[in-house]
Amino acid sequence: MVRHNLFIVNDYSSHHIDLTEMKALADSIFDGDVDFAHIGGRNDYKDMIRDAGESGEPVRVYACGGDGTLNSVLQEVMGYGNLSLTNVALGTGNDYLKRFDRPSAFHDLEEFSKTFESKVDVIRLNDLYSANVVCFGLDARVCEVYEKLRPIKIIGKMGYQIGCLVSIIKGVSQSCRVELDDGAVFDGKMTLVCVCNNGWYGGSYHPSPEANVKDGLLDVIVCRKISRLTMIRILSKYKKGMRHKISSKIIEHHRVRSMRIIPDEVSPFNLDGELVMAPEANISVEHEALRFFYPESVKEIDP
Numbered sequence: 312m313v314r315h316n317l318f319i320v321n322d323y324s325s326h327h328i329d330l331t332e333m334k335a336l337a338d339s340i341f342d343g344d345v346d347f348a349h350i351g352g353r354n355d356y357k358d359m360i361r362d363a364g365e366s367g368e369p370v371r372v373y374a375c376g377g378d379g380t381l382n383s384v385l386q387e388v389m390g391y392g393n394l395s396l397t398n399v400a401l402g403t404g405n406d407y408l409k410r411f412d413r414p415s416a417f418h419d420l421e422e423f424s425k426t427f428e429s430k431v432d433v434i435r436l437n438d439l440y441s442a443n444v445v446c447f448g449l450d451a452r453v454c455e456v457y458e459k460l461r462p463i464k465i466i467g468k469m470g471y472q473i474g475c476l477v478s479i480i481k482g483v484s485q486s487c488r489v490e491l492d493d494g495a496v497f498d499g500k501m502t503l504v505c506v507c508n509n510g511w512y513g514g515s516y517h518p519s520p521e522a523n524v525k526d527g528l529l530d531v532i533v534c535r536k537i538s539r540l541t542m543i544r545i546l547s548k549y550k551k552g553m554r555h556k557i558s559s560k561i562i563e564h565h566r567v568r569s570m571r572i573i574p575d576e577v578s579p580f581n582l583d584g585e586l587v588m589a590p591e592a593n594i595s596v597e598h599e600a601l602r603f604f605y606p607e608s609v610k611e612i613d614p
Contacts, residue, residue, distance in 0.1 A: 321376030322351030364391030377402015
């Protein structure tokens with residue numbers, strides 16, 4: 312029997328949640344039409360999502376955790392038109408939800424008793440997907456540091472800031488070639504390349520306020536090689552979406568549908584906070600490829 316509400320719980324993100332209480336609440340809200348799977352070894356959530364997708368019946372999938380959990384579940388949901396997805400906010404960042412006027416609503420299961428749904432874009436990188444942001448260069452190396460810090464629970468939201476500091480100290484540029492479908496080519500040392508579907512990442516970074524998950528475009532920010540001192544000087548402006556106050560000789564913004572990043576060696580890429588190693592990245596937008604549902608009580612914020 313197919314259950315029409317499938318909860319995928321990240322055991323690490325939800326360590327502070329009473330799962331027994333959460334399951335009882337979900338059972339009450341959805342009249343027992345629920346199933347739970349776990350990222351953490353208790354059962355195979357990928358098999359459960361695949362079975363739901365192959366059933367052909369409409370199933371709502373709840374990724375319970377942070378942006379990384381949403382990303383992990385997204386990989387499995389893609390390709391099944393009968394599956395829709397949301398994010399129950401149990402993580403430290405939940406940046407994807409900042410495109411709504413009241414992200415806190417995603418923490419309360421009762422808010423999901425009445426929902427809306429819309430089709431949104433996703434980023435494709437080779438054979439993987441990203442709901443939010445793909446980063447290369449400094450940001451991806453920050454993700455490497457953050458992955459090492461993640462098990463230290465007291466770090467929490469400070470992990471990205473600590474990762475930035477460590478990465479800036481170690482070096483802020485890497486050789487690569489960036490090819491955009493608008494004809495622009497960047498070849499040489501770059502500090503970072505940030506590909507935005509949504510505009511937020513890293514807990515509080517908002518480099519592309521105009522990014523829109525429904526426009527069929529990717530907002531690409533390319534930062535050329537800069538010194539550590541310059542990086543420190545412009546970081547606050549970059550973080551606050553004040554890109555227009557940074558020289559175009561340092562940062563350029565493009566809107567494209569596809570692009571390619573070719574590093575000089577196998578390198579880290581950051582997909583929604585998840586680390587991926589690749590020799591190169593073919594990146595494109597998958598327009599309206601995901602059905603995303605959300606509480607009726609919240610509104611999407613127009614960029």
